[in-house]
Amino acid sequence: MxxxxxxxxxxxxxxxxxxxxxxxxxxxxKDFIDDEAIENEIKANSSASPERIREIVKKAFDIKLMDSADVAALLSVTDPALKEEIFAxxxxxxxxxxxxxxxxxxxxxxxxxxxxxxxxxxxxxxxxxxxxxxxxxxxxxxxxxxxxxxxxxxxxxxxxxxxxxxxxxxxxxxxxxxxxxxxxxxxxxxxxxxxxxxxxxxxxxxxxxxxxxxxxxxxxxxxxxxxxxxxxxxxxxxxxxxxxxxxxxxxxxxxxxxxxxxxxxxxxxxxxxxxxxxxxxxxxxxxxxxxxxxxxxxxxxxxxxxxxxxxxxxxxxxxxxxxxxxxxxxxxxxxxxxxxxxxxxxxxxxxxxxxxxxxxxxxxxxxxxxxxxxxxxxxxxxxxxxxxxxxxxxxxxxxxxxxxxxxxxxxxxxxxxxxxxxCGRTGKKIMDALSSGQEGCFCKLNAVLTFQEWLEDFATGDTKEKGSKIIDKEMEEIRARVPADFSKAQLEHLEKGLLRIRAGERDLYF
Structure with a gap:
């Protein structure tokens, strides 16, 4: 209590x-939220051209925090076709x-x-x-x-x-x-x-x-x-x-x-x-x-x-x-x-x-x-x-x-x-890894291992069957990305890890 x-x-x-x-x-x-400035920025960017919107979308792939004016411009989009590009x-x-x-x-x-x-x-x-x-x-x-x-x-x-x-x-x-x-x-x-x-x-x-x-x-x-x-x-x-x-x-x-x-x-x-x-x-x-x-x-x-x-x-x-x-x-x-x-x-x-x-x-x-x-x-x-x-x-x-x-x-x-x-991949370390795409690779490997563990311990029959198929698909993708994104040693460690989990070991990760 x-x-x-x-x-x-x-x-x-x-x-x-x-x-x-x-x-x-x-x-x-003063705090960092300026109500009037935010409202004015939304209004000032309310008529952004499709060309500008597409440039903003292109920059977003740099995986950096977006400028506030660009955010305001995205918020102004009403054209359904342009919205679909943003969804994509x-x-x-x-x-x-x-x-x-x-x-x-x-x-x-x-x-x-x-x-x-x-x-x-x-x-x-x-x-x-x-x-x-x-x-x-x-x-x-x-x-x-x-x-x-x-x-x-x-x-x-x-x-x-x-x-x-x-x-x-x-x-x-x-x-x-x-x-x-x-x-x-x-x-x-x-x-x-x-x-x-x-x-x-x-x-x-x-x-x-x-x-x-x-x-x-x-x-x-x-x-x-x-x-x-x-x-x-x-x-x-x-x-x-x-x-x-x-x-x-x-x-x-x-x-x-x-x-x-x-x-x-x-x-x-x-x-x-x-x-x-x-x-x-x-x-x-x-x-x-x-x-x-x-x-x-x-x-x-x-x-x-x-x-x-x-x-x-x-x-x-x-x-x-x-x-x-x-x-x-x-x-x-x-x-x-x-x-x-x-x-x-x-x-x-x-x-x-x-x-x-x-x-x-x-x-x-x-x-x-x-x-x-x-x-x-x-x-x-x-x-x-x-x-x-x-x-x-x-x-x-x-x-x-x-x-x-x-x-x-x-x-x-x-x-x-x-x-x-x-493993200490928190804070700035994980943010840098996310921006570079490196964390996505670690996450893909660890997702395979931890999902296999959950399937072994908790899944119903139908869910385990479907889950096993998605793991097989993920493994095919990982093998196809060696050596560009994953090393041969990582692949071997992953394959052995899956076997160890199926044999009863738990909490394996990269």
Whole structure:
């Protein structure tokens, strides 16, 4: 359980924000989001010629962060044929940087207690329709055990409300408990090898604790980059109401030694074009100060939540605009992983997945929902869409096995690789490798090994048969790319690795 406290919640809130950990990043007392400048840039580039758009698309293949004026120009495109060229380029760039692999993960919600009052969130503090809980360490372990040993996930995003009961110490303790799981499964071991954290902004001293506990990527989404909208949806006097404290959360993480950070916007709070410009500005400031941008970008849309009124929303994002903004982000921040989640319905995810690199599967967003949905006696017997326990409603509730089967049918290989983080390929090293295409080669090899491991340990018969065929196809491609992209020694190591995994060895990687 969370540690016993002597300070009150009010004292905790007062002491959490360190003003000097905002001021150090400001320029002449201002943050890097200039609302008026962004709006003017969008307007100034609203009539870009097809020739200019094609030049911008061509430059995107250099795998560098795009100039803001060029991003604004892409956002102005309305011609369907020209949009199709941009979609095609987004798919090609994804292939150039990440190949055909798609990484899967699951969120693990550890708490529904929150001191904030965000107008769009089911977990807001004044919402009496939500059951409030903070999982004990044993409960966190039970949830993670389902994910690791019954479903077969290797990566988690652990999610926490902003509350004194879920401070940095609690987050670090839950991470350590998850990493401790080593369960025997069909042919190997059920374990979580990579824990990413989606939590509220923390001071540097708290972020150091997360780094020491083995954090993967630290996610803090700004929700909306538009200052006025931010103030309207995050009431004054709440912790989340402090715009710059949240905006510089990832800067503090970098200074704490966490070199994999993730940005995101909640599309629908304000104009989606502005939010895309904000994401690129965020990446640019990280690059300027630390030499590397975000490891991933997430693109959640507003979704219904228990007892939450959305009549005030004026910027709902259409399916057409949602697909297009994903394409623009893929070109604008081409080195970053791009995450689409089960907020979206299956047909939407299918339509954008060739531009994306990650998606969740077998997802539950309620507190204790995995244990509820997978009781020991009858797996899957309980409905996991329980409004009183979760932050929002899901669009895709299919199993990991079913989603993997679909991805394979679409020509993807599913990767469970976490090798880069244990081999030191993080931060600037992985960004340089992604830009050069080298990381894509490592990822292709490791995707083959880790997917074979998952097929051996968790796949149903049909999924294993289809998965084996995609591995055979990947092996043919790798052999054809020797010696241009892969050495003969790498190929031999890979072939031996597959045999070793089929014989019972686990966690092999390059």
């Amino acid at each position: 969370p540690m016993a406290r002597t300070e009150t919640t009010a004292q905790w809130q007062k002491n959490l924000i360190k003003q000097d950990e905002i001021d150090r990043y400001l320029s002449s007392g 380029a987004a798919r090609e760039i994804k292939m150039k940087v990440y190949d055909k692999r798609v990484v899967t993960f699951a969120p693990l919600y550890c708490s529904s207690k929150c001191v904030n009052a965000c107008s769009y969130c089911g977990f807001r503090c004044g919402n009496e329709a939500i059951e409030r809980r903070v999982l004990s360490l044993d409960e966190v372990e039970a949830e993670a055990r389902v994910l690791a040993s019954k479903i077969g996930h290797k990566r988690l995003v652990m999610v926490y409300g902003e509350h004194p009961d879920t401070d940095a110490d609690y987050i670090a303790e839950t991470m350590c408990r998850v990493y401790s799981i080593k369960d025997p499964v069909r042919g190997g071991v059920g374990e979580i090898r990579r824990v990413n954290i989606n939590a509220a902004p923390l001071p540097i001293e708290g972020l150091v604790k997360l780094r020491e506990a083995g954090i993967g990527t630290y996610q803090v989404f700004q929700e909306t980059y538009h200052h006025d909208t931010y103030r309207k949806v995050h009431p004054e006097g709440t912790l989340k109401g402090n715009y710059p404290w949240r905006l510089y959360a990832l800067h503090r993480a970098m200074d704490a030694g966490i070199d994999d950070v993730a940005v995101g916007a909640l599309f629908g709070l304000y104009d989606w074009k502005f939010e895309v410009m904000g994401l690129v500005a965020h990446a640019r400031d990280l690059e300027k100060r630390f030499g590397l941008g975000p490891h991933t970008v997430s693109v959640p849309r507003l979704e219904p939540a228990a007892d939450t009124d959305f009549s005030w929303v004026k910027h709902w994002v259409s399916d057409e605009d949602f697909r297009y903004l994903i394409a623009v982000i893929r070109l604008a921040i081409p080195y970053a992983g791009l995450i689409v989640t089960n907020r979206e319905k299956p047909e939407m995810i299918r339509s954008v997945i060739k531009m994306c690199t990650q998606r969740d599967a077998d997802t539950r967003v309620g507190i204790g929902a995995y244990s509820d949905a997978f009781p020991e006696t009858e797996a899957g017997a309980i409905n996991h869409q329980q409004e009183e326990k979760q932050q929002f409603m899901l669009g895709d509730t299919r199993s990991l096995d079913a989603i993997i089967r679909e991805l394979v049918d679409m020509g993807h290989i599913v990767s469970f690789c976490t090798a880069g983080y244990r």
